[in-house]
Amino acid sequence: MTGTPPTPEPRGAETPVDASIAHAGEAGILARILPGLPASAAVEVGPGDDAAVVRLASRRLVVTTDTLMEGSDFLMHATRPAWIGAKAAVQNLADVAAMGARPEALVVAVSAPASTRTEVLEEISAALAARAARDGAVVVGGDLGTGPVLSVTVTALGSLPDGAAPIERSGARPDDVLAIGAPVLGRSGAGLAWILAGRADDPVAADAVAWHDAPDPDLALGWTAARRPDGTPVATAMLDVSDGLVRDGGRLARASGVVLDLDAGSLTRDAEALEPLAEPLGADPWAWVLHGGEEHAMLATFPSGTVPDGFRRIGTVREAAGDERAGLVLLDGAPVRGEGFDHFA
Known part of the structure; x- marks a missing residue:
C-alpha cells in the first residue's frame, strides 16, 4: 500500500x-x-x-x-x-x-x-x-x-511518451503470467459489505470501510514498473480492477482472445486476511477477493519470468481449449461462480 x-x-x-x-x-x-x-x-x-x-x-x-x-x-x-x-x-x-x-x-x-x-x-x-x-x-x-x-x-x-505504445487490454498471450499490483485483494468489497450491513462505524471494519470509501492503490506501477526506462512496455496487457477481479479479468481475456486461470494458492492469503471481517457477517471472503470492486489496482499480464517489483503473480494466461470460449476466467482450472459489479444489473 x-x-x-x-x-x-x-x-x-x-x-x-x-x-x-x-x-x-x-x-x-x-x-x-x-x-x-x-x-x-x-x-x-x-x-x-x-x-x-x-x-x-x-x-x-x-x-x-x-x-x-x-x-x-x-x-x-x-x-x-x-x-x-x-x-x-x-x-x-x-x-x-x-x-x-x-x-x-x-x-x-x-x-x-x-x-x-x-x-x-x-x-x-x-x-x-x-x-x-x-x-x-x-x-x-x-x-x-x-x-x-x-x-x-x-x-x-x-x-x-512519443513513440511509446499504450498498454491495452488486448495484448495478453498464451504462457504470459497474470499479476496484480496490490498486496491484498478484497478490502474494498469487505468494506462495502460492512456498510451495507449497517455497520460502517464498527471499529472492526474501520480499515476496510476506509479502503472502500477511499482506495489507495499504487497507481504509479502503471507507468513505471509496467514499462522499461526507454518507454517500451513490459506488460503485454493491463487494466485496473474496478468491477472485480473476475469481471475485469474477463474483459482483458476477451479483448486478448485468451483464457485466464487464477491460482487459488496465490490468492489464499488474501482470503485468509479477510476472514476476521467475513466471519461476523457470515460472508465468504473469497467472494470479496474474486468479485469485490473498486480496488483500482493494476491487473496486468507479463511474459513468463518478468513480473516486476510491485506486482505479484496470481495466475496464468493460456489458449482456449476444446469447447472453452475466449474470455473465460477460471480458478485452478474450474469455472468461477458469481460475477463482479455491474451498474445496470
Whole structure:
C-alpha cells in the first residue's frame, strides 16, 4: 500500500442554510475552493477562466472520465467528504495509469443540493487535488452546480511518451503470467459489505470501510514498473480492477482472445486476511477477493519470468481449449461462480 486514506472531521453533508452553498453562492464557493488547488509550471491558464491551458509532456493525449454519485457510488452517512474527493481522483487516475500513461491534469464537475455545507465541497476539493498531486497531476478547472444529490465527475488527462505504445487490454498471450499490483485483494468489497450491513462505524471494519470509501492503490506501477526506462512496455496487457477481479479479468481475456486461470494458492492469503471481517457477517471472503470492486489496482499480464517489483503473480494466461470460449476466467482450472459489479444489473 502506498498510503492511507485521509481522515477528516465527522461525516455529513447538510447544515443550516446560512452555512450552505445556497448562502455562499457560486462565486463565494469558488473563492474558497480554488486558492487551495496546487499550481504547476505546466498550467498556462488554470481555474478561473473559460478553459484551462495545459502544456502536456508529449503530443499523445490520454483521456478518461468517470462519475461518483451519492446513492449509487457512496452513502453520505458511511463516508467522509475527503474520502469522496480522494476516490474520485483515484478511479480516474487509475484508468490513465492502466494505459501505461502518466496523469497530468484533471477537470472536475460537482453538483450538490443547495443545502450542502460549503465545507463539504472544500474538503472534497482539497482531498481530490492532494491525491492527484501524489501522482503528479493537477486540477485545472471544472464546473459547479446544483442537483438533487451530490455527484463528482472527473475528467483525467494523461500523456504517453512519443513513440511509446499504450498498454491495452488486448495484448495478453498464451504462457504470459497474470499479476496484480496490490498486496491484498478484497478490502474494498469487505468494506462495502460492512456498510451495507449497517455497520460502517464498527471499529472492526474501520480499515476496510476506509479502503472502500477511499482506495489507495499504487497507481504509479502503471507507468513505471509496467514499462522499461526507454518507454517500451513490459506488460503485454493491463487494466485496473474496478468491477472485480473476475469481471475485469474477463474483459482483458476477451479483448486478448485468451483464457485466464487464477491460482487459488496465490490468492489464499488474501482470503485468509479477510476472514476476521467475513466471519461476523457470515460472508465468504473469497467472494470479496474474486468479485469485490473498486480496488483500482493494476491487473496486468507479463511474459513468463518478468513480473516486476510491485506486482505479484496470481495466475496464468493460456489458449482456449476444446469447447472453452475466449474470455473465460477460471480458478485452478474450474469455472468461477458469481460475477463482479455491474451498474445496470
